[in-house]
Amino acid sequence: MISRKHSEADGSGTTHFGFETVRVDEKAERIAEVFDAVSAKYDMMNDVMSLGTHRLVKWYAIQASNIKPGSRVLDIAAGTGDLSRLISRRVGPQGIVIHSDINEQMLKAARVRLSKADIPENMTFLQADAEDLQFEDNSFDAVTIGYGIRNFTNKDQALREILRVLKPGGQLTIIEFSRPTSRPLQMMADAYSRLWPTFGQILVGNGKPYRYLVESIKMHPDQETFKSMMQNAGYAHVTYENLMGGIAALHIGLKPQVQP
Numbered sequence: 001m002i003s004r005k006h007s008e009a010d011g012s013g014t015t016h017f018g019f020e021t022v023r024v025d026e027k028a029e030r031i032a033e034v035f036d037a038v039s040a041k042y043d044m045m046n047d048v049m050s051l052g053t054h055r056l057v058k059w060y061a062i063q064a065s066n067i068k069p070g071s072r073v074l075d076i077a078a079g080t081g082d083l084s085r086l087i088s089r090r091v092g093p094q095g096i097v098i099h100s101d102i103n104e105q106m107l108k109a110a111r112v113r114l115s116k117a118d119i120p121e122n123m124t125f126l127q128a129d130a131e132d133l134q135f136e137d138n139s140f141d142a143v144t145i146g147y148g149i150r151n152f153t154n155k156d157q158a159l160r161e162i163l164r165v166l167k168p169g170g171q172l173t174i175i176e177f178s179r180p181t182s183r184p185l186q187m188m189a190d191a192y193s194r195l196w197p198t199f200g201q202i203l204v205g206n207g208k209p210y211r212y213l214v215e216s217i218k219m220h221p222d223q224e225t226f227k228s229m230m231q232n233a234g235y236a237h238v239t240y241e242n243l244m245g246g247i248a249a250l251h252i253g254l255k256p257q258v259q260p
């Protein structure tokens, strides 16, 4: 069982949980409640909320991830395994993928889902907090995070931890919701996402976690701000690509070959 303690997000002792301000030590607990509540219907709701587009975005992210046969890869906040399954196929029998998530219920949902098609032999499940990784320095060729980082209490700490466990030259690939680049698209995306709590209420019997998901997207730093956060954490060659007009963004950074 991972302890739900967390480091300071800033000097104030508070952070945001959606639009709410909460104590730093409270956020992980609140996030756990969200994902405990959504885990059983996570995949179905993902398809509904994204109109299926999350599948294409994830596929595209793995094409851009520089993961090769034989790579050793850590998928963080792996949820029910959309990315880790794609990675498993890509690294092949000589490679390794560690499917990690902080939430027991999400890990359980992943095991149930993946066992239907036989859990790949190159995949290991691990309960792990992105902000406090239990690996030695320079352990991985690549790290991936799909739609996870906006939920972390201290994103800067997680970015530093990931840099530590990446091998020099290793790549961090992140997909996350971002800011649509045109006003009409922003308005359309806002209007559609406002329906998510209603979908949650109808399809899962609980709209509250989906209200948090909508708010958390709004609170996540925009593309340029997040790029600066990656640079400040010490990544080199930091780039981002807007996907679906900026509804999502693909962020990439490399661990420098020589540490400053």
Ligand SMILES: C[S@@+](CC[C@H](N)C(=O)[O-])C[C@H]1O[C@@H](n2cnc3c(N)ncnc32)[C@H](O)[C@@H]1O
Residues within 6 Å of the ligand: 031, 035, 076, 077, 078, 079, 080, 081, 082, 083, 100, 101, 102, 103, 106, 128, 129, 130, 131, 145, 146, 147, 148, 151, 152, 153
């Ligand atoms: C929206 S889901 C994304 C799951 C999956 N990567 C996908 O793309 O479908 C976000 C995941 O982040 C996990 N998470 C939240 N905070 C975390 C943390 N500090 N460390 C690791 N995982 C975390 C949650 O448990 C949840 O499974």
